[in-house]
Amino acid sequence: MTTSLSKADPSRPGVTGPVVISVDAMGGDRGPAAVVAGIEKSAEKNPDIRFIVHGPEDELRRMISRRKGLADRCDIRNAPGVVTMDDKPAQVIRQAQDTSMWSAIESVRAGEATVAVSCGNTGALMALSTLRLRKLPGVNRPAIAVLWPSRGPQGFNVILDVGADIKADATDLLQYAMMGASYARNGLGLQRPRIGLLNVGTEDHKGRPELKEAHVLIAAAAGNANAEYVGFVEGSDLMSARVDVIVTDGFTGNIALKTGEGTAKLVGDFLKDAFANSIMSKFAAVLAMTSLKRLQKRIDPRRVNGGVFLGLNGTVVKSHGSADATGVSAAIKLAFKLAQSGFQDRLAARVAQANEQAEVAQGTRQAGA
Amino acid sequence: MTTSLSKADPSRPGVTGPVVISVDAMGGDRGPAAVVAGIEKSAEKNPDIRFIVHGPEDELRRMISRRKGLADRCDIRNAPGVVTMDDKPAQVIRQAQDTSMWSAIESVRAGEATVAVSCGNTGALMALSTLRLRKLPGVNRPAIAVLWPSRGPQGFNVILDVGADIKADATDLLQYAMMGASYARNGLGLQRPRIGLLNVGTEDHKGRPELKEAHVLIAAAAGNANAEYVGFVEGSDLMSARVDVIVTDGFTGNIALKTGEGTAKLVGDFLKDAFANSIMSKFAAVLAMTSLKRLQKRIDPRRVNGGVFLGLNGTVVKSHGSADATGVSAAIKLAFKLAQSGFQDRLAARVAQANEQAEVAQGTRQAGA
CATH class of the missing domain: 3.40.718.10 (Isopropylmalate Dehydrogenase)
Structure with a gap:
């Protein structure tokens, strides 16, 4: 029985070359050290990933420069604010512009990174992701898988x-x-x-x-x-x-x-x-x-760390709040896998197709009624 | 850590002397043999239980007479019909008068037994129990615990x-x-x-x-x-x-x-x-x-075999359909425990009290509005 996430099907087109993952370094229960350790683990195993890391710049730079070869593969974005586990989503939406979580999502929105990863507050992450990435056309409720x-x-x-x-x-x-x-x-x-x-x-x-x-x-x-x-x-x-x-x-x-x-x-x-x-x-x-x-x-x-937010214009992976280096690295691996397979575009196409069919079916039912 | 069901509190009144449990011998996945074996297990362990056993009389009498000392403690009620796992509750309500399940509930309704035990179809058992025992005053929906x-x-x-x-x-x-x-x-x-x-x-x-x-x-x-x-x-x-x-x-x-x-x-x-x-x-x-x-x-x-139906005028214990002798005996033990503690009357008193309070609270709210 194979339990690892399987490789992308080579017969189907995906992304080739390096994949950029946007990582929120803050907001997890174990702080940025666990997240940077997870980034290092993934970087060692997979030469095709690059990272944009979001958080307080000085602290992150110190942590990243201490690890051999990591600085070359990480682009650090300064974001001094942190969304905590107790913050209410409604509050976060209004006041979180300076946070690492906002910044991490912003990189996906701007197209610099394909997938964002965060260990932070789930409700806040979903609210911010929905606010900034917007729902896919026809999707009423995004979901976490x-x-x-x-x-x-x-x-x-x-x-x-x-x-x-x-x-x-x-x-x-x-x-x-x-x-x-x-x-x-x-x-x-x-x-x-x-x-x-x-x-x-x-x-x-x-x-x-x-x-x-x-x-x-x-x-x-x-x-x-x-x-x-x-x-x-x-x-x-x-x-x-x-x-x-x-x-x-x-x-x-x-x-x-x-x-x-x-x-x-x-x-x-x-x-x-x-x-x-x-x-x-x-x-x-x-x-x-x-x-x-x-x-x-x-x-x-x-x-198998990583809940994936589906139904937005961009993919966000929510890691367990208590994730250690192994957990963070698993979430990054999942993010990489999805980015490389061109998942976001395929998903959007499937949703559009289902909506069309549902509309046709509804039209038929109404015409028949 | 003690994991056995605890003894009744001697300071609180309950039932004393032998307790009569009504047992539906049919409808389980393993047939009446497993149920009779479970009855025997319980009878051996607990001298204070007597049984009314419901099902095809000849078959049950053969099985029970083969086990030493069991016949004296079992009263057999002939009920040739069986509710199967596939029967729809709505159907059962109309056509189940000759079944062992109906008969088992009837013994509780008539006050001959304190608690009924069945391994049969859950939906049918709940429907029949509600139909024959009726809901406690003020209870809208019975529940399975x-x-x-x-x-x-x-x-x-x-x-x-x-x-x-x-x-x-x-x-x-x-x-x-x-x-x-x-x-x-x-x-x-x-x-x-x-x-x-x-x-x-x-x-x-x-x-x-x-x-x-x-x-x-x-x-x-x-x-x-x-x-x-x-x-x-x-x-x-x-x-x-x-x-x-x-x-x-x-x-x-x-x-x-x-x-x-x-x-x-x-x-x-x-x-x-x-x-x-x-x-x-x-x-x-x-x-x-x-x-x-x-x-x-x-x-x-x-x-811990046994879902208990709560909110009716009488207690019914639903055993797992696939219960073997050990499982049936556990369900009987639970039924005995509840019967002995005078559970049904205490439950009815609590429900009545909660309803009164809810009505008072609602009255206060309306008066205050």
Whole structure:
């Protein structure tokens, strides 16, 4: 089973040559040191990335110049202000012009960088991204998509929305389906992603009215979008091999994501307790070290660090607030992958196509009524 | 850490002497053999239970008479019909009079048994229970509550609703809070349960309108109901030690439950893979056997088998459809515990009290307006 993000399909056009990623160095729980360490990790592994790094210039310059060869690949932009985890999005929109977060998004807006990465406040990052990058034509609600460890051959499923908006109507869910399929194609290398709609049962009559309506819309749109619609799926399918993209509203998605993370952590902690239980089990833990490390890696949230904001004129990757160097580097890797595959343009094309089809379908329905 | 369901508080009145549990022997995935085996397990452990067992009389009599001493403690009721997992609730309501499920509920309705237990179709069981037992005065939506493994000293949190109804307004959520607290008091032996309301963040401004309204209602009602309201909680708190009862609508609760179960299973399977990885790790698994079995027991869903239907004139315990003897016995144990503590009357009193208070509060608000 391969669990790394797969390489771009060489038969499809993408970006060639160096990719520029815009990185917000501030606002994470571990400060700029963890972010710069993450940049260094990525720079060492991948000669094709360059960075624009946003934050207090003097501090960043000091940190970056200390690391060999890094200064040549980083362009530092001075932004003294910091958006904190407690700042309210509405406030940030009015007062954040001097912050590293604003500046990081601005680089994508200006076309200097393809994707922005930030460890900061999610609500503020979504509000600022929406304000400055604007929504794609026809998109009502942008969404946040994450990768979820799964039993499938690629090792991950895409789930969206996990918290950009607490509401979603049938058309929003259709757009999430199209955007999620596009992300799975470019981020996971799947030719024909299978889409499922999250519900409390798999029978057609189950669930809320907007879900039944979205069920019909997605079924009609999937074929033309080079995707397959598998119908309703349940919470137990988030990690299943029978689906690649799981569509839900941001309220449900957020609860599911945090429930899954919390459960994995609980089982992990119980496992540690179990091994600390007796001398024999402690000895066993030493023997099984390699295998247990492999397990830990398999469910390590840092390895798939990065919620991707979809539905804007530009791509933004939200890293976990508590990300360390490994986590930041994973988010940068995801950003690079998406930038290199020409994801943003493909996504915009899919959304435009789905909108056209939905309008045609609606026109037909009205004409028939 | 003690993980067994705690004993009833001797200072509070409950039922004394033998407790009669009504058991639907049919409708589970493993047929009546698993149910009768579960009854036998419980009968062996607990001399204070008697059973009314519902299903095809000849078949049940054969199974029960084969087990020593069981026939004396089981009253068999002939009910040839079976509600299957695929039957639609609306259909069942009209045509299920001859089924074991209907008969099992009827014993509670007639006052012959205190609690009914069934492994059958959840939707049908809820529909039949509501039809025959009727809702408690003032309850708009009954709820299904389950126990969730947690880090708390009692080892479990209560979560409701996990799927009785896909909608819940603010008053429903208030009633869930009161019913959940009552369940935690009688099922887990907690004197003053701590209630949390599931949301996408813990700040007051987060979430849907009905959640903000319920936030105010529950805060006002908790003190008088001998409970504590800790405010909004997140998906990661379902297993936390800072809350005992988690309140949510049945759509979100169902997704969270299945996501948690699925994640625990995924991590468990990954763990098995890890131990099967090399000769060394296989050897380690043998050494750690006792500890791993302890872990498995700690997260074994069979051990806390039983969703409890709350808000009806009578208590119904829904066992997992795939329950084996251990699972059925756990569901019977829960039913016994609730019956013995006089749970049903206490619950009804709490609901009535909360309704009165809500009416007074509403009256005050209207008078003040």
